[in-house]
Amino acid sequence: xxxxxxxxxxxxxxxxxxxxxxxxxxxxxxxxxxxxxxxxxxxxxxxxxxxxxxxxxxxxxxxxxxxxxxxxxxxxxxxxxxxxxxxxxxxxxxxxxxxxxxxxxxxxxxxxxxxxxxxxxxxxxxxxxxxxxxxxxxxxxxxxxxxxxxxxxxxxxxxxxxxxxxxxxxxxxxxxxxxxxxxxxxxxxxxxxxxxxxxxxxxxxxxxxxxxxxxxxxxxxxxxxxxxxxxxxxxxxxxxxxxxxxxxxxxxxxxxxxxxxxxxxxxxxxxxxxxxxxxxxxx
Amino acid sequence: xxxxxxxxxxxxxxxxxxxxxxxxxxxxxxxxxxxxxxxxxxxxxxxxxxxxxxxxxxxxxxxxxxxxxxxxxxxxxxxxxxxxxxxxxxxxxxxxxxxxxxxxxxxxxxxxxxxxxxxxxxxxxxxxxxxxxxxxxxxxxxxxxxxxxxxxxxxxxxxxxxxxxxxxxxxxxxxxxxxxxxxxxxxxxxxxxxxxxxxxxxxxx
Numbered sequence: 488x489x490x491x492x493x494x495x496x497x498x499x500x501x502x503x504x505x506x507x508x509x510x511x512x513x514x515x516x517x518x519x520x521x522x523x524x525x526x527x528x529x530x531x532x533x534x535x536x537x538x539x540x541x542x543x544x545x546x547x548x549x550x551x552x553x554x555x556x557x558x559x560x561x562x563x564x565x566x567x568x569x570x571x572x573x574x575x576x577x578x579x580x581x582x583x584x585x586x587x588x589x590x591x592x593x594x595x596x597x598x599x600x601x602x603x604x605x606x607x608x609x610x611x612x613x614x615x616x617x618x619x620x621x622x623x624x625x626x627x628x629x630x631x632x633x634x635x636x637x638x639x640x641x642x643x644x645x646x647x648x649x650x651x652x653x654x655x656x657x658x659x660x661x662x663x664x665x666x667x668x669x670x671x672x673x674x675x676x677x678x679x680x681x682x683x684x685x686x687x688x689x690x691x692x693x694x695x696x697x698x699x700x701x702x703x704x705x706x707x708x709x710x711x712x713x714x715x716x717x718x719x720x721x722x723x724x725x726x727x728x729x730x731x732x733x734x735x736x737x738x739x740x741x742x743x744x745x746x747x748x749x750x751x752x753x754x755x756x757x758x759x760x761x762x763x764x765x766x767x768x769x770x
Numbered sequence: 771x772x773x774x775x776x777x778x779x780x781x782x783x784x785x786x787x788x789x790x791x792x793x794x795x796x797x798x799x800x801x802x803x804x805x806x807x808x809x810x811x812x813x814x815x816x817x818x819x820x821x822x823x824x825x826x827x828x829x830x831x832x833x834x835x836x837x838x839x840x841x842x843x844x845x846x847x848x849x850x851x852x853x854x855x856x857x858x859x860x861x862x863x864x865x866x867x868x869x870x871x872x873x874x875x876x877x878x879x880x881x882x883x884x885x886x887x888x889x890x891x892x893x894x895x896x897x898x899x900x901x902x903x904x905x906x907x908x909x910x911x912x913x914x915x916x917x918x919x920x921x922x923x924x925x926x927x928x929x930x931x932x933x934x935x936x937x938x939x940x941x942x943x944x945x946x947x948x949x950x951x952x953x954x955x956x957x958x959x960x961x962x963x964x965x966x967x968x969x970x971x972x973x974x975x
Contacts, residue, residue, distance in 0.1 A: 537836035539975040562838050570833035572781060579780060586773030587839055
């Protein structure tokens with residue numbers, strides 16, 4: 488399988504935060520969802536991939552070309568905050584971008600802006616939050632990028648806007664050469680469109696695999712502590728003890744259900760997995 | 771890179787207009803002509819620092835680099851933008867220097883006006899290079915901006931004094947002074963560009 492991004496031994500530290508020994512492949516032609524709590528390192532990882540942050544050690548390769556920075560690879564980026572100049576309007580942004588991107592498609596940009604309902608002569612400072620995200624998406628998709636990176640792009644969007652946005656992403660992915668790396672706290676969005684999930688926690692990757700396998704495999708065992716521990720620590724990823732019960736995250740819930748039919752074993756969503764790993768104790 | 775230069779021009783369009791109007795009004799009010807050949811481009815050279823402020827406020831550099839714009843291209847665009855602003859200042863300063871004497875009924879010394887304006891352009895290129903270098907060296911914090919202003923003021927004072935001293939040493943031959951300044955400007959531009967690139971390429975955005 489060809490990889491859009493290959494990361495080997497990436498280390499990056501900011502003050503007390505350390506991202507250590509990150510090895511990650513982002514396969515070409517797929518949507519990879521990046522999840523993690525606030526301060527886990529998602530944005531740091533994304534900035535290292537794009538070249539906005541310099542790595543302390545390790546390597547990042549984009550489509551077998553130079554290290555992160557995308558000098559020879561076309562990358563579209565969407566951030567949670569709009570970095571365009573407030574006194575510029577959509578038409579001026581488009582003109583500026585047309586000279587920055589070799590494959591800029593002005594017609595596509597105008598079409599997207601029209602579909603988004605954003606007048607080209609309206610200044611960025613007059614945009615709503617949703618419009619600021621949409622213009623970033625319009626710019627990101629208007630130069631036929633090989634890789635689109637989105638960092639919390641749907642944050643602050645209403646459900647209808649998010650649904651529209653995800654449809655856009657799926658439309659972009661119709662071309663099998665396109666790749667998306669998307670970080671989000673809204674795990675339901677990733678459950679809908681992601682092919683792979685990467686979970687980063689305290690600067691380390693704690694889970695990385697196909698979304699369907701993760702959702703089919705992981706489960707939450709609930710009960711009293713002795714009952715839960717009875718399944719064996721080798722089957723438990725982490726344990727969360729509440730005042731009245733104990734929950735354990737297991738990697739293979741079907742095996743646990745077969746072996747311990749008396750136990751309550753629920754499928755784990757990405758949210759459940761995140762909460763268990765972040766708030767629980769590692770087994 | 772044209773897009774980056776165009777971006778700076780659009781963002782600073784109002785600043786360009788204000789400084790141009792100020793320059794013309796100043797020279798009409800105080801009937802200063804030749805000195806506008808120095809003052810105008812010098813005023814326009816200060817716009818370089820303003821473009822950094824806009825970029826930092828919006829986090830533009832982080833976006834541009836993330837989208838694949840090479841860092842050296844961003845630095846080069848700053849020097850290009852400054853050269854354009856200074857040249858606009860040179861044209862306005864020269865126009866005022868040539869036009870003012872006729873308005874006041876005195877004779878126009880065209881050669882003197884051109885030499886003074888070219889000297890002003892060269893001095894402003896040096897000042898703009900220093901301004902850009904200091905911005906990349908010190909970063910975007912408030913403290914760094916104060917340092918930047920102090921360094922810039924000191925540079926202007928030094929350059930003007932050095933020009934006066936050089937003029938005395940060279941027997942008042944402004945052509946020789948301007949030629950010497952041009953050599954300094956080329957060295958300054960090259961050095962400032964390379965150092966700015968080196969600093970910017972080592973910075974997390």
